[in-house]
Amino acid sequence: MGRKQDLVDTALRLFYEHGIHAIGINQVLQEAGVAKQTLYNHFESKDSLVEAAVEHRDNLIFSWLETRMNSRPAGEEALLEMFDAVHDWFNNREPALPRFCGCFFINACGEYSDPEHPVHKRCAVHKARVFELLKMHAEKVCCSQAEAEQLANALFLLKEGAIVKAHVEGDLDAALKAKAIASGMILPH
Amino acid sequence: MGRKQDLVDTALRLFYEHGIHAIGINQVLQEAGVAKQTLYNHFESKDSLVEAAVEHRDNLIFSWLETRMNSRPAGEEALLEMFDAVHDWFNNREPALPRFCGCFFINACGEYSDPEHPVHKRCAVHKARVFELLKMHAEKVCCSQAEAEQLANALFLLKEGAIVKAHVEGDLDAALKAKAIASGMILPH
DNA sequence: TCAAAAGTAGACCGACTTGTCTACCACGGA
């Protein structure tokens, strides 16, 4: 199954760096060193290759973030570790991740605005998974379920905002600023 | 100058709804009812039409937001009004704005990741303008310049995060949740 | 009134798009 994974890896890299509609099938094939028929043996269309790329990116990012957060004690420290993790990401200090070009899921939804499109939906799934990860840790530092949900939501918005600011404005310290705000929100509870 | 503006309006609408690379010149021309030569009399390339569309969107969004915020007393009330404004935007209750498809500037940067590209830079300019608007009002409720900068930054991240959450996840209450968090950050100062 | 300016329609260019198809090759197991 090496060829299929080569295709997904190459497609994801090119889609992430240049946008999905800007990259043609032929370019993916050439850079992956795979024949066209092989692609259409594994995928029924470009769109299904895009879906596979989104799914792959979901697994990559989620497991990376989960590992980073779980390297610290559950609760407050893990939540703050998230901001250190994305800070390393923004500054390309995370060898497991390709060069920072914003959030692939946000970018993909910009190209597939229809919320019913499979690609858009798959991106929403990723964000929901990350939110659940945050909520799990938020429950360790909050008294009630409702409070945990609120805290997780606040941290989620700060993280997404930092990603946008880092990418659009090139602010490489966006994650640290978000962390400073976040740390003030966790303690008072 | 009616034709030129028609082109920019139509291009912006199509680019915003479907993404920039997904829309061809011919489609813009057909929907605008304008001949191809007319386009190339006013713009030297598709890219320069894209730049004009970004600039037009900047003016549209900024003046809309500024008007909404200035309709309330400067400072705390204006800052909170921002969240009500984007809430109306998310829920398509703002007749001056087309149907919500996320932030055009974030989406555009997803398609032009290179921070040196004119389109990317123009998007960064828009975000900086909005930030300055926030900072101006933050200075009314903060004691120091540094505190104002921090508050404006926090509110900015919350707003960007809410836009992302509303678009990717379809959470139409994202702005209200962000407002609730924000209101807790303004008062204690 | 008349000429310049600005717009239209549409052919045309070369390159590229997704996707199909044919022909061939290399390897692994019966």
Add this chain to the structure above:
DNA sequence: TCCGTGGTAGACAAGTCGGTCTACTTTTGA
């Protein structure tokens, strides 16, 4: 040995891409 599997290379189809060009018409202003 022989066949099936999975791959390669590349032609091909039908259409679109950004962009140029010609020829014609409409508008505008002096």
